[in-house]
Amino acid sequence: MDLLPPHMRPERSFQGFILALQRFWADQGCVILQPYDMEMGAGTFHPATTLRALGPKPWKAAYVQPSRRPKDGRYGENPNRLQHYYQFQVIIKPSPPDLQELYLKSLAAIGIDSSLHDIRFVEDDWESPTLGAWGLGWECWCDGMEVSQFTYFQQVAGVECAPVAGELTYGLERLAMYVQGVDRVYDLNFNGRDGAERVTYGEVFLQAEQEYSRHNFEFADADMLFKQFAMAEEACKRYLDAGWKDGEREAHLMALPAYDQCIKASHAFNLLDARGVISVTERQSYILRVRDLAKACGDAWMHTEAGGAG
Amino acid sequence: MPELLFELFSEEIPARMQAKAADDLRRMVTDRLVAEGLVYEGAKAFATPRRLTLTVHGIPARQSDLKEERRGPRVGGPEAAIAGFLKATGLASLEEAKIQRDPKKGDFYVALIEKPGRATLDVLADMLPVIIRTFPWPKSMRWGERSVKPGALQWVRPLHSIVATFGMETEEPDVVKFAVDGIEAGQTTYGHRFMAPAPISVRRFEDYQAKLHAANVVLDPQARKDIILADARQLAFAQGFELIEDQALLDEVAGLVEWPVVAV
Numbered sequence: 099m100d101l102l103p104p105h106m107r108p109e110r111s112f113q114g115f116i117l118a119l120q121r122f123w124a125d126q127g128c129v130i131l132q133p134y135d136m137e138m139g140a141g142t143f144h145p146a147t148t149l150r151a152l153g154p155k156p157w158k159a160a161y162v163q164p165s166r167r168p169k170d171g172r173y174g175e176n177p178n179r180l181q182h183y184y185q186f187q188v189i190i191k192p193s194p195p196d197l198q199e200l201y202l203k204s205l206a207a208i209g210i211d212s213s214l215h216d217i218r219f220v221e222d223d224w225e226s227p228t229l230g231a232w233g234l235g236w237e238c239w240c241d242g243m244e245v246s247q248f249t250y251f252q253q254v255a256g257v258e259c260a261p262v263a264g265e266l267t268y269g270l271e272r273l274a275m276y277v278q279g280v281d282r283v284y285d286l287n288f289n290g291r292d293g294a295e296r297v298t299y300g301e302v303f304l305q306a307e308q309e310y311s312r313h314n315f316e317f318a319d320a321d322m323l324f325k326q327f328a329m330a331e332e333a334c335k336r337y338l339d340a341g342w343k344d345g346e347r348e349a350h351l352m353a354l355p356a357y358d359q360c361i362k363a364s365h366a367f368n369l370l371d372a373r374g375v376i377s378v379t380e381r382q383s384y385i386l387r388v389r390d391l392a393k394a395c396g397d398a399w400m401h402t403e404a405g406g407a408g
Numbered sequence: 409m410p411e412l413l414f415e416l417f418s419e420e421i422p423a424r425m426q427a428k429a430a431d432d433l434r435r436m437v438t439d440r441l442v443a444e445g446l447v448y449e450g451a452k453a454f455a456t457p458r459r460l461t462l463t464v465h466g467i468p469a470r471q472s473d474l475k476e477e478r479r480g481p482r483v484g485g486p487e488a489a490i491a492g493f494l495k496a497t498g499l500a501s502l503e504e505a506k507i508q509r510d511p512k513k514g515d516f517y518v519a520l521i522e523k524p525g526r527a528t529l530d531v532l533a534d535m536l537p538v539i540i541r542t543f544p545w546p547k548s549m550r551w552g553e554r555s556v557k558p559g560a561l562q563w564v565r566p567l568h569s570i571v572a573t574f575g576m577e578t579e580e581p582d583v584v585k586f587a588v589d590g591i592e593a594g595q596t597t598y599g600h601r602f603m604a605p606a607p608i609s610v611r612r613f614e615d616y617q618a619k620l621h622a623a624n625v626v627l628d629p630q631a632r633k634d635i636i637l638a639d640a641r642q643l644a645f646a647q648g649f650e651l652i653e654d655q656a657l658l659d660e661v662a663g664l665v666e667w668p669v670v671a672v
Contacts, residue, residue, distance in 0.1 A: 192551075192552050192556070193551050193552050194552070195552060195566070195568070212602050213602060218420075218664050218665070219419070219420035220423075220664060221420075221423065223547065233549070234549040234564075250551050250565075252549055252550065260555060260556045261552065261553055261555045262549070262551050
């Protein structure tokens with residue numbers, strides 16, 4: 099690695115850590131995207147993964163995605179549970195034969211040397227009921243701790259992946275805590291500076307964790323969220339219907355805006371779930387409703403140019 | 409007598425599937441050998457996180473020639489039956505058939521069919537790719553560029569290389585020539601992912617196992633378990649700890665590493 103100023107080194111700076119990963123995957127030919135501008139539970143929801151994984155066209159992308167898991171909030175009191183955290187996502191279609199080697203090199207780029215650490219690939223069958231998606235792969239362990247997920251997508255949005263894409267998801271906070279050697283996420287050095295110039299993860303996010311935990315569990319407006327869910331669901335279906343070119347089911351012109359509504363519905367559901375206003379039986383039916391939207395969006399996407407139609 | 413070495417080298421196989429997979433591989437290959445008239449002396453299968461390996465020794469180099477008598481229609485039987493008999497047995501005319509006397513039911517034709525045995529190497533080249541394609545993984549997947557084609561190979565995780573050699577102990581063995589979805593069987597395997605990743609050329613099971621060991625791979629799962637348990641006991645004892653033994657955990661850990669090193 100060329101000489102980085104100390105504040106940019108991945109082992110002492112959270113932002114330097116992210117930049118090192120971005121640079122590594124840029125060097126592998128990925129487009130480096132910015133986070134999707136909507137609330138979502140995981141980087142997989144970003145259309146650059148969900149939709150781009152579908153269809154025959156090659157695709158390589160990497161990006162950070164802020165991930166919102168309302169239920170995981172702990173009012174800032176738990177050292178490593180957060181309702182908002184960062185995932186680093188890599189998607190490569192078709193999956194290259196050396197994807198495991200590339201992953202290990204990316205770990206080296208952020209300061210995890212596989213000759214010094216015990217790295218293992220441990221079975222993990224990935225499934226997203228809301229996305230109608232599944233794949234096979236592993237949790238990647240570093241010295242016994244899960245640090246990434248590695249998945250060969252087999253099906254997404256109800257569509258068989260052809261060709262198969264490889265997906266890597268790094269839990270950035272957890273990895274950075276490991277590399278920086280801190281036990282509490284809020285103690286992460288965010289900007290790599292010392293003394294008065296040092297900014298910690300806690301200074302950036304602790305207040306937000308407290309406020310959003312309060313919001314997610316106690317005050318989120320359930321009536322509004324139920325309505326938002328219904329409106330997003332309705333709009334998604336309407337855009338999907340309206341998107342068929344000339345009313346023929348051959349070419350679709352609005353898969354992406356329709357999919358945004360699917361993302362909205364999914365997040366509204368996650369909030370309602372955290373708020374504790376959805377019963378166990380209702381829960382399943384909400385999941386199925388989001389899945390139906392995702393599948394319909396996947397079908398529409400397959401009839402767009404980027405989805406490989408025409 | 410000649411022996412077979414067969415290795416399927418892949419990305420990490422789930423620990424809980426390894427023992428059954430090794431067993432399935434042994435059963436599938438030996439069942440088919442026997443069905444092909446190739447009775448072997450012994451077989452042993454192994455699994456690590458990255459490979460399934462089978463060795464079968466004492467396999468004849470060729471199938472024996474088959475002599476079969478096939479009973480045909482009665483002498484003077486309907487023409488269609490005789491034509492069908494000739495066609496099924498490959499005889500040019502009834503003159504090539506024997507007549508079996510039967511005073512009670514009447515005389516009938518018998519065809520003597522001789523089928524020359526095939527070289528075992530050829531039998532294996534037909535058999536092994538079928539076994540790979542029909543292997544009973546609890547869950548399997550597609551990967552890479554080829555996954556777009558119908559009929560693309562499915563395996564538990566991406567399959568990278570295949571070793572298949574057959575031959576006598578005293579001679580350079582032959583490679584069993586076949587390819588599955590672009591992966592050609594050969595003589596090359598690889599050592600430990602981190603400690604000895606370089607390619608290794610192997611001939612038969614004996615040098616294969618020794619070379620893997622030199623490349624930080626303990627092939628035999630039982631040997632890995634023994635190492636882990638013995639070292640864990642010793643380290644715990646040395647530091648005055650009590651080791652709580654857990655067979656399921658031991659099985660799993662032995663399926664996660666190729667070169668166990670115990671640390672306390």
